[in-house]
Amino acid sequence: MNREQLKETVLRILGSIAPDVDLAAVEPDVEFRDQFDFDSMDFLNFAIGLHKELKIDIPEIDYPKLGALNGCLAYLEQALARRSP
Amino acid sequence: MTEFKMPSLGSDMEAGTLVEWLIKPGDRVKRGDIVAVVETQKGAIDVEIFETGVVEQILVPVGETVPVGAVLAIIRTAEEAAAPPAPEPPPSPPAPSTEPSAAAAGAGRARISPAARKRAAELGINLAGVTGSGPGGAVTLDDVEHAAKAARPPADRQAAMRQAIAAAMARSKREIPHYYLGATIDLSRAMAWLQAENERRPITERLLPAALLLKAVALALRQVPELNGFWLDGGFQPSPSAHVGVAISLRGGGLVNPALHDADRRSLGDLMAGLRDLVQRARTGSLRSSEMSDATITVTNLGEQGVDVVYGVIYPPQVALVGFGRIGERAWPVNGRIEPRLTVAATLAADHRASDGHRGGLLLTAVDRLLQEPEKL
Numbered sequence: 512m513n514r515e516q517l518k519e520t521v522l523r524i525l526g527s528i529a530p531d532v533d534l535a536a537v538e539p540d541v542e543f544r545d546q547f548d549f550d551s552m553d554f555l556n557f558a559i560g561l562h563k564e565l566k567i568d569i570p571e572i573d574y575p576k577l578g579a580l581n582g583c584l585a586y587l588e589q590a591l592a593r594r595s596p
Numbered sequence: 597m598t599e600f601k602m603p604s605l606g607s608d609m610e611a612g613t614l615v616e617w618l619i620k621p622g623d624r625v626k627r628g629d630i631v632a633v634v635e636t637q638k639g640a641i642d643v644e645i646f647e648t649g650v651v652e653q654i655l656v657p658v659g660e661t662v663p664v665g666a667v668l669a670i671i672r673t674a675e676e677a678a679a680p681p682a683p684e685p686p687p688s689p690p691a692p693s694t695e696p697s698a699a700a701a702g703a704g705r706a707r708i709s710p711a712a713r714k715r716a717a718e719l720g721i722n723l724a725g726v727t728g729s730g731p732g733g734a735v736t737l738d739d740v741e742h743a744a745k746a747a748r749p750p751a752d753r754q755a756a757m758r759q760a761i762a763a764a765m766a767r768s769k770r771e772i773p774h775y776y777l778g779a780t781i782d783l784s785r786a787m788a789w790l791q792a793e794n795e796r797r798p799i800t801e802r803l804l805p806a807a808l809l810l811k812a813v814a815l816a817l818r819q820v821p822e823l824n825g826f827w828l829d830g831g832f833q834p835s836p837s838a839h840v841g842v843a844i845s846l847r848g849g850g851l852v853n854p855a856l857h858d859a860d861r862r863s864l865g866d867l868m869a870g871l872r873d874l875v876q877r878a879r880t881g882s883l884r885s886s887e888m889s890d891a892t893i894t895v896t897n898l899g900e901q902g903v904d905v906v907y908g909v910i911y912p913p914q915v916a917l918v919g920f921g922r923i924g925e926r927a928w929p930v931n932g933r934i935e936p937r938l939t940v941a942a943t944l945a946a947d948h949r950a951s952d953g954h955r956g957g958l959l960l961t962a963v964d965r966l967l968q969e970p971e972k973l
Binding site for chain 2: 529530531548550551552555556558559562568569570571572
């Protein structure tokens with residue numbers, strides 16, 4: 512999966528949790544929490560969505576790394592690379 | 597025979613619009629089945645049935661707005677159904693009743709039913725412009741609702757929900773003599789336990805701090821039962837079950853507080869799954885009637901965006917609301933020294949008609965004590 516596909520996947524999961532968000536206008540470096548009123552339940556559902564879609568395990572300690580789009584994509588790329596060497 | 601009626605989905609609800617029937621005459625239903633979808637000011641709600649039997653007749657057609665208590669369908673109960681063989685369902689749906697029966701109760705005497713007058717006031721509808729369809733041309737609740745709909749674009753859900761919240765909160769502040777208590781609770785043990793617990797749990801079963809807080813409140817209510825129940829008809833009616841209402845803010849504004857049933861008797865994992873499900877359904881508009889109507893206390897968690905302390909408004913006819921602020925590191929004295937500790941401010945807003953401050957204080961103390969032993973929650 513290249514970065515563009517990964518981004519598409521992440522945005523789709525984001526959209527399923529926050530249907531009101533304009534996905535084309537997501538600021539890549541601003542925390543979701545500050546950008547569109549993401550609470551801890553939204554965040555948990557986001558992590559679960561990523562886990563189900565990408566089949567990766569995300570320890571709770573890593574949650575902060577998923578907080579904004581760019582950081583999230585970087586983290587997922589690494590996690591996916593680790594999974595399939 | 598038993599009547600299936602429009603349920604009250606919260607103290608602020610007076611009428612609902614039948615959006616969808618999920619049953620038809622001849623269908624078997626059992627207690628807990630979702631049989632209809634009703635549109636209320638707080639969104640579309642799945643309505644459950646509390647009888648087991650066979651649907652005899654549907655009385656209210658889709659699209660009709662009827663008041664709380666109006667008979668929606670007739671159910672032949674299980675015993676009756678067992679005796680004679682079930683007759684063939686009628687080939688076509690029965691003719692809809694032209695007039696909701698309960699709406700005009702008492703309206704024969706007055707030109708405007710009291711419920712209609714009250715509703716009109718809440719909705720800001722001028723009664724002079726409303727044509728009555730009740731006996732003797734009386735203006736019924738239904739007429740007011742129709743007038744309100746005509747005056748308001750149906751898409752304006754937001755405004756309708758605002759009205760519902762306004763009515764409930766205005767009633768709360770008008771009728772309930774609130775008293776307020778607060779306590780700061782050391783959460784360092786609970787949060788450390790939670791972190792360790794989540795490390796060993798698969799991602800789909802991880803817990804949020806909210807699950808611990810809800811469970812602690814539900815258990816604490818056993819010690820102070822006068823905070824768990826309803827103030828109805830001038831007296832307090834305690835509830836044998838702790839159905840904890842969770843204040844859930846909706847994206848784009850608005851608020852619902854559906855209940856997590858029997859929160860005191862469920863495991864943390866089960867409670868968390870229930871909470872996730874509830875939040876998701878609240879935000880997609882598929883809550884169930886029982887969840888909307890029977891919360892016996894409300895818990896609100898406003899710490900997510902940095903609020904330190906919550907001063908709650910009770911949701912009538914409940915008699916208490918517990919608020920939690922932000923969980924964060926704060927200076928905490930330990931054996932003569934100051935340490936940074938994870939703490940949370942827990943507050944109680946309670947109805948002074950049903951309880952006194954001393955008893956309210958016991959609830960917060962019990963919540964604190966329970967949170968010091970998270971492994972036992």
